[in-house]
Amino acid sequence: MRPARATLLLSIALTACVGTVSEDRPWRDGDLDVDTLRCDAPGAAPTPLRRLTRRELAHTLRDLLGEAAFGELSLEFGVFPPDEVGAGSVDELVPNHTAAHVEAMVSTGERAASALRAHPEALLSRGHGCILDAAPDDACARAFIEGFGRRVFRRPLSEDEIADQLAFYRDAPDPAEGFTRVMMRWLSSPQLLFHVEVDGDETEDATGAPALRLSPYAVANRVSYMLTGSMPDDAMLDAAARGELDTLEGVEAQVRRLLETPEARKTVRGFFEAWLALDETSGVPEDPALLDGLMAAGLRDAMLAETLTYVDQMVWEEGADYRTLMSSTAAYPEDAQVAGIYGVEPWRPGLPAPLAGPERPGLLLRPGVLLGEAHSTAPIMRGVFMLRQVLCGELAAPPTDIVNSRLDEVGELRTQPARAQIETLTGEQPCSTCHSRINPLAFALEDFDALGRHRALERVFVDGEVVAEHPLDTAVELELDGATVSVDSGAALAHAIANSEVGHACFAERVFEHTRIRRPASAADHCLNRRVTRAMLDDGASLLDAFVVNVANDALFTRRLED
Amino acid sequence: MTDRPERRLARRAFLRGAGGFALAIPFLPSLLGSRVAADASTSRRFVGVFSLNGQFEANWHPDMTGASRVAPNTLSRSLTDIEGPISNVIGSQFDGLRDKITLLRGLDGLTETGHNRCFPLTASTHTEGGMERGSAPFFPYSVDAVLEHAPSFYTTPPVLGAMRLSPMLRRYDGELRAGESFSWWTEDGVTTRLPVQSDAEVVFRQVFAGSEPSDGPDPNARRQLVIDRVKDDLDRLRTNPRLGSQDRERLSNYADHLRDLQTRLSAAGSITCTGPDVTYVEDAEAMYTNHIDLLVAALACGITRVGTLFIKHVRADGEEAGFHSNSHLRGPDAERTSASHNAFIATRVAELLSKMDALVEPDGNTLLDNSLVLWGNELGDGGSHGQLDMPMLLAGSACGHIRTGVALDYRSEEGVTWTTGGTRLGRPYSMLLTTAMAAMGLSHHEWELGDGPGFGDHQKLGHRYAKGGGWDRYADAHREMLPHLWMG
Numbered sequence A: 001m002r003p004a005r006a007t008l009l010l011s012i013a014l015t016a017c018v019g020t021v022s023e024d025r026p027w028r029d030g031d032l033d034v035d036t037l038r039c040d041a042p043g044a045a046p047t048p049l050r051r052l053t054r055r056e057l058a059h060t061l062r063d064l065l066g067e068a069a070f071g072e073l074s075l076e077f078g079v080f081p082p083d084e085v086g087a088g089s090v091d092e093l094v095p096n097h098t099a100a101h102v103e104a105m106v107s108t109g110e111r112a113a114s115a116l117r118a119h120p121e122a123l124l125s126r127g128h129g130c131i132l133d134a135a136p137d138d139a140c141a142r143a144f145i146e147g148f149g150r151r152v153f154r155r156p157l158s159e160d161e162i163a164d165q166l167a168f169y170r171d172a173p174d175p176a177e178g179f180t181r182v183m184m185r186w187l188s189s190p191q192l193l194f195h196v197e198v199d200g201d202e203t204e205d206a207t208g209a210p211a212l213r214l215s216p217y218a219v220a221n222r223v224s225y226m227l228t229g230s231m232p233d234d235a236m237l238d239a240a241a242r243g244e245l246d247t248l249e250g251v252e253a254q255v256r257r258l259l260e261t262p263e264a265r266k267t268v269r270g271f272f273e274a275w276l277a278l279d280e281t282s283g284v285p286e287d288p289a290l291l292d293g294l295m296a297a298g299l300r301d302a303m304l305a306e307t308l309t310y311v312d313q314m315v316w317e318e319g320a321d322y323r324t325l326m327s328s329t330a331a332y333p334e335d336a337q338v339a340g341i342y343g344v345e346p347w348r349p350g351l352p353a354p355l356a357g358p359e360r361p362g363l364l365l366r367p368g369v370l371l372g373e374a375h376s377t378a379p380i381m382r383g384v385f386m387l388r389q390v391l392c393g394e395l396a397a398p399p400t401d402i403v404n405s406r407l408d409e410v411g412e413l414r415t416q417p418a419r420a421q422i423e424t425l426t427g428e429q430p431c432s433t434c435h436s437r438i439n440p441l442a443f444a445l446e447d448f449d450a451l452g453r454h455r456a457l458e459r460v461f462v463d464g465e466v467v468a469e470h471p472l473d474t475a476v477e478l479e480l481d482g483a484t485v486s487v488d489s490g491a492a493l494a495h496a497i498a499n500s501e502v503g504h505a506c507f508a509e510r511v512f513e514h515t516r517i518r519r520p521a522s523a524a525d526h527c528l529n530r531r532v533t534r535a536m537l538d539d540g541a542s543l544l545d546a547f548v549v550n551v552a553n554d555a556l557f558t559r560r561l562e563d
Numbered sequence B: 001m002t003d004r005p006e007r008r009l010a011r012r013a014f015l016r017g018a019g020g021f022a023l024a025i026p027f028l029p030s031l032l033g034s035r036v037a038a039d040a041s042t043s044r045r046f047v048g049v050f051s052l053n054g055q056f057e058a059n060w061h062p063d064m065t066g067a068s069r070v071a072p073n074t075l076s077r078s079l080t081d082i083e084g085p086i087s088n089v090i091g092s093q094f095d096g097l098r099d100k101i102t103l104l105r106g107l108d109g110l111t112e113t114g115h116n117r118c119f120p121l122t123a124s125t126h127t128e129g130g131m132e133r134g135s136a137p138f139f140p141y142s143v144d145a146v147l148e149h150a151p152s153f154y155t156t157p158p159v160l161g162a163m164r165l166s167p168m169l170r171r172y173d174g175e176l177r178a179g180e181s182f183s184w185w186t187e188d189g190v191t192t193r194l195p196v197q198s199d200a201e202v203v204f205r206q207v208f209a210g211s212e213p214s215d216g217p218d219p220n221a222r223r224q225l226v227i228d229r230v231k232d233d234l235d236r237l238r239t240n241p242r243l244g245s246q247d248r249e250r251l252s253n254y255a256d257h258l259r260d261l262q263t264r265l266s267a268a269g270s271i272t273c274t275g276p277d278v279t280y281v282e283d284a285e286a287m288y289t290n291h292i293d294l295l296v297a298a299l300a301c302g303i304t305r306v307g308t309l310f311i312k313h314v315r316a317d318g319e320e321a322g323f324h325s326n327s328h329l330r331g332p333d334a335e336r337t338s339a340s341h342n343a344f345i346a347t348r349v350a351e352l353l354s355k356m357d358a359l360v361e362p363d364g365n366t367l368l369d370n371s372l373v374l375w376g377n378e379l380g381d382g383g384s385h386g387q388l389d390m391p392m393l394l395a396g397s398a399c400g401h402i403r404t405g406v407a408l409d410y411r412s413e414e415g416v417t418w419t420t421g422g423t424r425l426g427r428p429y430s431m432l433l434t435t436a437m438a439a440m441g442l443s444h445h446e447w448e449l450g451d452g453p454g455f456g457d458h459q460k461l462g463h464r465y466a467k468g469g470g471w472d473r474y475a476d477a478h479r480e481m482l483p484h485l486w487m488g
Helices: A006-012 A054-065 A067-071 A099-118 A138-153 A159-171 A175-187 A216-228 A234-241 A248-258 A262-275 A299-317 A336-342 A379-390 A400-410 A418-426 A431-447 A490-498 A501-516 A523-538 A543-551 B092-100 B143-149 B200-208 B219-238 B245-268 B284-300 B332-357 B430-439
Strands: A200-204 A210-214 A457-462 A465-471 A476-480 A483-487 A558-560 B045-051 B068-071 B074-078 B101-105 B163-165 B184-187 B190-193 B306-310 B371-377 B392-395 B406-409
Touching: A054 A067, A054 A099, A067 A099, A099 A175, A099 B219, A099 B245, A138 A159, A138 A175, A159 A175, A175 B219, A210 A216, A216 A234, A216 A248, A216 A262, A216 A501, A216 A543, A234 A248, A248 A543, A262 A299, A262 A501, A299 A336, A299 A543, A379 A418, A379 A431, A379 A490, A379 A501, A400 A418, A418 A431, A431 A476, A431 A490, A476 A490, A483 A490, A501 A523, A501 A543, A523 A543, B045 B143, B045 B284, B045 B332, B092 B101, B092 B332, B143 B184, B143 B306, B143 B430, B163 B200, B163 B284, B200 B284, B219 B245, B284 B306, B284 B332, B332 B371, B332 B392, B371 B430
Parallel strands: B045 B306, B045 B371, B101 B406, B163 B306
Antiparallel strands: A200 A210, A210 A558, A457 A465, A476 A483, B068 B074, B074 B406, B101 B392, B184 B190, B371 B392
């Protein structure tokens, strides 16, 4: 058995010694050139056809059929496979349908017909209740196909499509069977299951490439799915019909309207949960030596709740911008233990937020974000998180044999300070290629322990017992925006990131990814992110404004056509 | 616990495949004693069971005192010779199964570190590094999917190519977390992580539960008719010149699945069975029992011949109990904690094996005898978070092709250590998967799906095996079986 290397292993086993830097995003390497942020003629972005994600489809079915009818589909729709989360291409995050997807939608469509009979509110509210009669007349059938079909297709049906659907309905032996068949066909139709963008006027983009000026309904779809993860509501479809989505002003009005809805708030909150990887946060071990007076039960949940409350307050109540989000000392701990970690009294909703000390500014120094792995601060994981998630650096994982080789070479280190251990392990090539970027971020945060408490001394645990205490060394130099920056604490690092261009740019990119469920892939995508970045940096755009600009912009109206 | 009421589904439900056909042959011991109906399938089955975060070697491996050298670099010890529990994890739950299981030691992957959750069934790592569990494997085919698609394995279309189960668990915030998949398949250049089914009740309803025959329209005929029209809709859309070639490929993929479903709807009508007794509760043990019953039932009555099951430790209050942090630690406390977590998982595995062993098939073998069950993990030793010395338990002999009742240690006797001072290397992990596929009757022509000979990263990383130190003997072992395990 290898010697115990707990603290080292937490770090070295999970991170990278070989890295790459994206060449098309020069700011990622700290070489930000303001000129690269100008996009005079980016052209239209190619947007690959993709299916609706599970979340999008569930929201769409709920809005299409009504809450009660959708509730009847839990068994059938329940087998629709979940999607991946994180950053990736369309193929990685929303891969093609599988047999399980297809089977789920066939049985869901079948069940939807009976669910609508039991809960016909979605039909009644739009005047289509007659379709459930024993013998609906032709006008009723056409109105149902035309009206309900507009919501299924998320655009008006053409006359040919109406005729085709009506004929299919009438071919059934009786109206009830016709209704079932139409619902089954609609719920398995490509128009419902894919984001189809083929309607509009063909044109050329700024580079002279063939492009499509999207129809207002396609624009409505883009806006709605980005902000609510669901189909356009009636107000949006009606705005499209009135031509109000032909202009940026009209779109922005709809965007701001949607941002007031609960679903859009969930989307924004979901962005922060994903960005901070809160789902991956570890539990708090029941160890009195580590807890040092705290109770493990419920502590992690309370920390995560405070983090999300902070986000909600910054976005919706304070109208904060990125700098404020990343540097405010406001704290929102409703839990007494978490309040104790901040050194403040518990906060109650509706009251002003207490202020933590200057050592703890911003989102990244929340206890819920800093939570380590068991007794360890997991410093390299913190550094990797900062580099990947906050600064959009790209890293690869190190080969096992190199990791094990280094572990064997360095021998027993576990009573040394974490910084010394990591510098010994990663200071040489090839490890230092990436760790020269990871480690400074990790070391600066070492003035917070594994439970996110501010500290002056590092306690070293071995097998759950404190075996050494060391003074901290959090002074580092790191590259930000192409310059070398010196910081000596987590707070200094937080402020440096809060004021950096790369921090703003990465935030814009992460918002892009979350709302579109894909990484930026074209010059037009990167250009859009640069515009959002500039809006935040130069124009004082709030976090909410960043979401607005991310959605409501010129790129919204076009799609690049394949040559 | 939530206030969700316990729901019990119909005990004698009709089996229903995707087509909703009513079926009739009972198969469970509770309904028919221990003998399965004569026309139930007796073909070989494959089941992959997975858990997370590796094993402490002191917890997992048995004492090999008195082991015999049965082949070069291969030690063997009979499990029935071991007094007391086989190991801290393989405890008394397996006492009645000792002659039906095999423990393996010394199977290695020279991978990049990290939770390569694709590894157990692909012998490959994720393309975006070990931490990115979502990115595709370098070798994007898992054994279960290979079997599912192999013409020699399924000579007629199955109701389900594979039943992949991973219970939905409750997270810290009360939300349900969908199950995870370890399975991958690539077709037409598109790699897909194959979905799992997470809700026992849903699976039951889909596969086993049914409704009384009605006088209404034939649901199968209706589905065929509707799917025909959806395919027409797809054909029209695919011809739209404003779509790109990749867009059209995505629509074609969807159309292909619709066609496959139509084929399976036609095939499914000939299978008969009744479903197990499924109780839906938010109780961890009952939840896993439901999934195990469903899987055993599906295997026993020919609904599928391939299954996977992902097991996590779930606390008594229903919340999943992560023990990732502990896997990084060392020392007696960490070992004990890991053993208790894994004992929960081991008990579920033993339950699966015992139920498979209770079903006697027409050839006189039990369902377990006619199967190969592989319990694996995405990590070897949790501390290094790599894929060295993967802890593997096999069960069933796959109709006599796999040796059981022994612990086999493949670590080199020559002190081959690669670059790791603490790990004595053995043989490429991919040899286990090639052995498994041979046990299922596949030739290498059916599983060499990549760019060259071999399976998994053995293709890509052959140069690492050939790096010297004695392990180079395996650099070209692309199609070799594990000695003494493979019975021919």
